[in-house]
Amino acid sequence: MPKPRVKVAWFDFACCEGCQIEMTNFGEPFVQLLQHVEPVEFREAMSEKTTERINVAFVEGSFTREADRARLEEIRTRSDIVVAYGQCAVSGGINALKNHMDDYSEAVYGKDCKRPHLDSQKALPVSAAIKVDYEIPGCPMDKAEFIRVVSQLVHGTTRVYQPSYPVCMECKRRETVCRYDDGDHCLGQVARAGCGAPCPADGIPCEACRGFVDNPNEAALAKVLHERGGLPKKWADTKSRMFAANQRGDA
Amino acid sequence: MTTRFLSDGALKQFVQALMAKGPVIGPVARKSRFVFAALEAPEDLRLDYDTTILPPKKLFFPTKQDLVKFDSPSSFSGCVEPKEQVLLGVHPHDIKGIDMSDKFYAANIPDSNYLAHRAKTTIIGSNVQKHYKHAFFGSVCRELKPQGHDMFLTRLKGGYLVEVRSKKGEELLALGKFEPASREQAAEAEAVNAAAEKNCPEKLNDTSDSVREKVRASFGSDIWNELSRDCFSCGSCNIVCPTCFCFDVQDEWNLDGVSGVRSRCWDACLVSEFSEVSVQGGSENFREERAERYRHRFMRKAVYLNDALGGPACVGCGRCSGACTADIANPTVAINTIMER
DSSP states (O other), rough: OOOEEEEEEEEEEESSSSHHHHHTTTHHHHHHHHEEEEEOOOOTTTOOOOOOOEEEEEEESSSSTTTTTHHHHHHTTTEEEEEEEEEHHHHHHGGGGGGGGGSSSSHHHGGGOOOOGOOOOOOGGEEEGGGSEEEEEEBOOOHHHHHHHHHHTTTTOOOOOOOOBBBHHHHHHTOOOGGGGGTTTOOOTBOOOSSSOHHTTTOOOOOOTBBOOSSSOHHHHHHHHHHOOOOOHHHHHHHHHHHGGGGGGGG | OOEEEEHHHHHHHHHHHHHHSOOOOEEEEEEEEEEEEOOOOOGGGGOOOOOOOOOOGGGSOOOOEEEEEETTEEEEEEEEOOOOOOEEEEEEHHHHHHHHHHHHHSSSSSOOOHHHEEEEEEEEEEEESSOOOOOOOGSTTSSOOOSSSSSSEETTEEEEEEEESHHHHHHOOOOOOOOOHHHHHHHHHHHHHHHHTOSSSSSSOOHOOOOOHHHHHHTOHHHHHHHHHOOOOOHHHTTTEEETEEEEEEEEETTTSSSSSEEEOOOOOTSSSGEEEEEEEEEEOOOOOOHHHHHHHIIIIIIIHHHSSSSOOOOOOHHHHOOOOOOOHHHHHHHHHHOOO
16 A cells, blocks of 8 residues: 655745745656645645645745744644745845845835835744754755655655755866856855756856855955955955855854 | 877877777866867867866766666666776876876775776876966976876877877777887977976975975964965865865665665865764764864875875876865965975
């Protein structure tokens, strides 16, 4: 008799839902995954909702409104495993760009800026509100990595290997000409790998969309971005805020 | 040793003849750099290259290599299938690097995957026509002469002096229009190669033995903190090194939870997870500080492997210096600084 399918649900918080879209772009691997998992809630792809026990909850988006805490806690309470996926959920992502500013509201929302649903605080990772068991970083998250992590989870493996080294390793392994050798700048030295370094291979600097490695050398990064990458000093100092604002020393 | 002369026109025809027999891997341009890649046409071959991003080791051990495919716990099959290949245009110092790799992978438990690829490869070296900006092969690893290759080409006016180095190399002579070489041409080739060593843009100031002892004695010195201050622990210096040989093995499971593949890829002692080990349910890092990891690379190359090999595990290619965006990996700068203290 086949094993019962694992009940999974997707939930989103402050994000563009691009990672969910990425999921529906899966094609064949996702169809295969459905042999092992049973989606019980997935706003981007189905209208049903659930209040039942969930085996694996996938949470997307950052935690940026205190009001969302209760909803996150409720998800945590009825889920065996919580997976934060996409960089917003993992580190606060691009939303955290606002964390060092307090004067953006009117510029962004104009006359609507005082409406209550726009009232938000610092953009934080999901782990700032609840315990997260696994993280799948990236903006958007990597489809192959998602499948790899989830296939291990549904088969009961508790230890999932994800590289903690920087993107430079992946560029070197595929012999990509270093952006710095091309007269450009790059964040690959401090960016968490696992994506396979597609951007530098296409001639685009790494923006560290999977966040920082553990213990990034931020001082050296600012120095190299300025001295070798040619970025103005202030820009070099703040460059890594794009996806790693909450992981920086000044967060 | 047999020597011959191969004219420029005859080289093209020779490369064509090699390509007709199987893959020929040589230096080809990639943007502003060069890489070893299978030639699609003889014109792709760039014997005037300065250096390649990765060393030729990748031809025997790809940066990521599938080892075993498994369908179930009892059904698995190896997936390394070496094929005959010609590696053309390897610089003398990279030949030394291959020679060291051969020793590393044959020692202890022989690495049959590496050795099988190596055995199927014919190596044709070529002289350095243009120096990489960080090359210092003239002042390091002088104890070791290039060996293990089958043929060697040195650029002369109008063609190449050809040295035949093995029986495999001897057999290649049938594939091209090789002319007799004069004693003068042989002497000229020798001078060309000696000049390449002498004219390296960078230089180690001291002998391998004195470097080994001074670096060994510096283990507890504060200099490692100083030298590694800007280190990203990114591992680039390891990955581009012709004498680094560490790798990581991972199993990847397919969605069915039964089948999958075991593969390995090049690893780097500069990155933090390299020295992370499982200890009683938790994990421990035995080189937690970046200075310790930075120091370890120099200890390996200049001291520990020197003890084992009788010379440093560095051939002076300069790839690490160029790959380091923080510009702190350069062995000539680091070693010369340590020696001056």
